[in-house]
Amino acid sequence: MEILIKNIRVIDPYCKIDSIRDVLISGASFSQISKSIHKKNPKTIDGTGLWLIPGLIDMHCHLREPGNEGEETILSGSISAAAGGFTTICCMANTDPPVDNKVVAGYIFEKAKNAPIKVLPYGTITAGRKGTSLSPMGELSEAGVIGFSDDGNCVMDSLIFRRALEYSKPWGKIVISHSEDQILAKNGVMNEGILSTKLGLRGIPAEAEHIMVYRDISLAKLTGAKLHLAHLTTKKSLDLVREAKKEFKNITCEVAVHHLVLTEDALSNYDANAKVNPPLRTQQDIRALVKGIKENIIDAIVTDHAPHSEEEKGSGIENAPFGMIGFETALPLAMSLVKYGLKPIQIIEKLTIGPARVLKIQPGTITQGAEANCVIFDPEKEWVVTKDNILSQSKNTPFLNKKIKGKVLYTFHRGNIVYSDKSMSQNKGC
Amino acid sequence: MNWKRKDLLGLQDLSREDIEYILDTAVSFKEVSARPVKKVPALRGKTLVNLFFEPSTRTKTSFELAGKRLSADVLNFEVGTSSVSKGETIVDTARNIEAMKVDCFIVRHSVSGAPFLISNSVKAAVINAGDGCHEHPTQALLDLFTVREVFGKISGLRIAIIGDIFHSRVARSNIWGFTKLGAKVIVCGPPTLIPAGIEKIGVSVCYCLVEAIKNADIVYLLRLQKERQQENFFPSQSEYRDFFGFDMEKFNLAKNKFFLMHPGPMNRGLEISTETAEKENSLILQQVTNGIAVRMAVLYLTVRNIQ
Numbered sequence: 001m002e003i004l005i006k007n008i009r010v011i012d013p014y015c016k017i018d019s020i021r022d023v024l025i026s027g028a029s030f031s032q033i034s035k036s037i038h039k040k041n042p043k044t045i046d047g048t049g050l051w052l053i054p055g056l057i058d059m060h061c062h063l064r065e066p067g068n069e070g071e072e073t074i075l076s077g078s079i080s081a082a083a084g085g086f087t088t089i090c091c092m093a094n095t096d097p098p099v100d101n102k103v104v105a106g107y108i109f110e111k112a113k114n115a116p117i118k119v120l121p122y123g124t125i126t127a128g129r130k131g132t133s134l135s136p137m138g139e140l141s142e143a144g145v146i147g148f149s150d151d152g153n154c155v156m157d158s159l160i161f162r163r164a165l166e167y168s169k170p171w172g173k174i175v176i177s178h179s180e181d182q183i184l185a186k187n188g189v190m191n192e193g194i195l196s197t198k199l200g201l202r203g204i205p206a207e208a209e210h211i212m213v214y215r216d217i218s219l220a221k222l223t224g225a226k227l228h229l230a231h232l233t234t235k236k237s238l239d240l241v242r243e244a245k246k247e248f249k250n251i252t253c254e255v256a257v258h259h260l261v262l263t264e265d266a267l268s269n270y271d272a273n274a275k276v277n278p279p280l281r282t283q284q285d286i287r288a289l290v291k292g293i294k295e296n297i298i299d300a301i302v303t304d305h306a307p308h309s310e311e312e313k314g315s316g317i318e319n320a321p322f323g324m325i326g327f328e329t330a331l332p333l334a335m336s337l338v339k340y341g342l343k344p345i346q347i348i349e350k351l352t353i354g355p356a357r358v359l360k361i362q363p364g365t366i367t368q369g370a371e372a373n374c375v376i377f378d379p380e381k382e383w384v385v386t387k388d389n390i391l392s393q394s395k396n397t398p399f400l401n402k403k404i405k406g407k408v409l410y411t412f413h414r415g416n417i418v419y420s421d422k423s424m425s426q427n428k429g430c
Numbered sequence: 431m432n433w434k435r436k437d438l439l440g441l442q443d444l445s446r447e448d449i450e451y452i453l454d455t456a457v458s459f460k461e462v463s464a465r466p467v468k469k470v471p472a473l474r475g476k477t478l479v480n481l482f483f484e485p486s487t488r489t490k491t492s493f494e495l496a497g498k499r500l501s502a503d504v505l506n507f508e509v510g511t512s513s514v515s516k517g518e519t520i521v522d523t524a525r526n527i528e529a530m531k532v533d534c535f536i537v538r539h540s541v542s543g544a545p546f547l548i549s550n551s552v553k554a555a556v557i558n559a560g561d562g563c564h565e566h567p568t569q570a571l572l573d574l575f576t577v578r579e580v581f582g583k584i585s586g587l588r589i590a591i592i593g594d595i596f597h598s599r600v601a602r603s604n605i606w607g608f609t610k611l612g613a614k615v616i617v618c619g620p621p622t623l624i625p626a627g628i629e630k631i632g633v634s635v636c637y638c639l640v641e642a643i644k645n646a647d648i649v650y651l652l653r654l655q656k657e658r659q660q661e662n663f664f665p666s667q668s669e670y671r672d673f674f675g676f677d678m679e680k681f682n683l684a685k686n687k688f689f690l691m692h693p694g695p696m697n698r699g700l701e702i703s704t705e706t707a708e709k710e711n712s713l714i715l716q717q718v719t720n721g722i723a724v725r726m727a728v729l730y731l732t733v734r735n736i737q
Contacts, residue, residue: 192626193626193627194631197631199564200542200564200565200599269546270542311518311519314520316540316541
């Protein structure tokens with residue numbers, strides 16, 4: 001099948017292109033990209049006013065299979081991700097049972113065969129994510145995991161974490177730290193400050209993150225292993241990474257979309273959907289994170305998509321689990337950062353080649369011969385997030401019933417349309 | 431002034447005028463409880479539900495009596511925390527009861543913000559009877575009422591609130607109430623039990639009890655929850671008593687004419703010594719009496735407009 005996309009703004013950070021092109025997709029790959037393509041009878045999409053972006057990579061999400069299929073499955077999660085423009089997603093290992101052996105990893109790969117996009121699982125750092133003994137990192141590597149993470153838990157024991165970093169080296173895969181001193185953060189619900197005091201909620205001080213970021217960087221330097229710091233939230237954390245990156249190349253880090261667009265104020269009406277870990281911080285932290293993107297201190301923007309049921313989130317904010325869903329709102333929300341002076345291509349870089357470099361996987365690119373993984377995005381289209389239009393099985397987002405500007409219209413994976421916006425399928429025959 | 435709010439969730443969002451209006455309304459209701467027939471027909475035909483997710487005796491009783499003295503029907507609905515963890519959300523519980531056509535929920539919950547969730551999803555009035563560490567507005571209102579009764583005013587008074595500020599919804603509501611009405615509030619306790627940034631909401635912080643009560647018109651002692659010791663907020667109960675317990679020695683260092691308050695129930699011999707609790711300048715029982723009048727006023731103002 002051939003699809004011709006006419007007159008579209010191609011934004012491809014890999015080739016550093018940002019200009020209007022015609023793009024022809026033939027079969028699974030891009031067959032032609034030029035200023036004007038004339039072709040008899042291909043299916044045509046008018047790209048006027050729209051953007052064509054390489055398929056996005058989310059290196060941090062949670063699917064709930066195996067264990068909590070009522071909240072999300074590998075299939076439902078990947079359908080939701082496709083709707084957000086993602087063609088590769090990396091799912092965290094905190095399933096039930098966790099991915100701490102090749103059988104569970106194999107189960108996920110097996111299920112992922114039915115997914116419309118590429119799903120790559122992480123393995124755990126420690127057995128059972130308990131933080132006390134190493135997982136079989138060699139076995140997991142050979143089973144194909146993309147890296148190691150106990151996400152949701154910090155490996156509190158510094159000796160175990162040191163051993164994990166050291167032991168992982170022969171396989172060359174990243175070890176991801178959920179950098180948070182969980183003893184200092186104990187029972188915390190939100191960022192510690194005047195707002196937590198007013199709301200009567202226990203706070204998580206920013207220091208809980210800094211302490212562990214410092215420890216993790218120190219251990220990465222000591223061992224020379226590849227450390228990736230997950231979902232950083234504060235200025236101080238970025239300062240530590242900035243310093244470390246000057247002399248040591250094996251450190252990378254990411255920021256979650258919600259930490260870039262929401263502050264702790266999202267909790268002022270006790271919206272449990274805004275309860276995330278690490279917690280939403282302040283406007284000052286957002287400015288520092290944006291600066292981190294500008295200066296390339298931050299390697300990737302992630303969703304940290306974390307589905308939870310309404311029952312769990314409705315049990316009162318202190319009892320509710322941490323996490324919000326994020327696939328379907330990620331790209332438009334990330335694009336809203338242009339208001340801080342970021343260029344679209346800079347933002348897209350952090351959703352494509354940025355994570356690809358961290359993970360050492362092939363980045364998406366819109367060039368002749370490349371696999372046709374791409375997204376058609378309407379930067380102006382406004383839409384309202386509702387329980388009905390969310391494709392994820394869970395609906396836990398503080399953006400529920402809020403208007404968002406920017407919408408993914410199509411997602412292509414290997415030349416197949418794996419998502420098309422309702423308005424598109426109604427009007428045209430694609 | 432015309433009261434338009436459906437709910438009373440906290441004092442943070444109320445204006446000085448709102449608070450004074452409730453207190454003024456309570457004055458007329460106080461007299462009802464002094465009559466031989468302690469009942470007025472103000473809320474006849476209305477149904478109030480004491481929806482308590484956390485055990486409470488005096489607050490629940492006080493609301494129940496307040497409702498009954500207004501001729502409302504009062505239902506006590508105690509929800510074990512276990513049934514909540516079995517999948518029914520807070521909102522489910524409230525909607526189920528609302529389906530039985532009730533006019534008001536009086537909500538007590540161990541989780542901060544729980545009454546907000548209910549308020550957003552029911553048409554009935556919602557009164558916060560204490561949520562987590564957040565607010566306990568009717569307690570603060572009855573405290574304000576009592577102080578106003580004793581001093582004839584609140585503006586210009588010095589109020590020292592002593593104890594576990596961190597976990598205290600009573601402290602938070604009282605801080606909002608007293609500062610909005612022009613009093614000077616000093617909070618005092620071990621630094622571990624003073625929450626982050628509290629001075630930014632207009633109170634002074636003091637770690638020394640003697641310093642805090644000097645020149646105070648009201649010494650307000652909070653109940654110490656003994657289980658906090660397990661979390662290492664302070665080394666031991668005896669150390670707490672030595673530094674933050676109110677006894678005769680501290681009593682004698684206080685102002686000549688000061689009054690003692692406590693939200694109850696008291697830990698005698700811990701935050702308050704028996705001797706001081708029974709001094710004639712203790713307002714503790716007057717607080718309890720006034721609780722009925724204030725709660726009658728709050729119920730009357732919010733529930734009468736519910737259709």
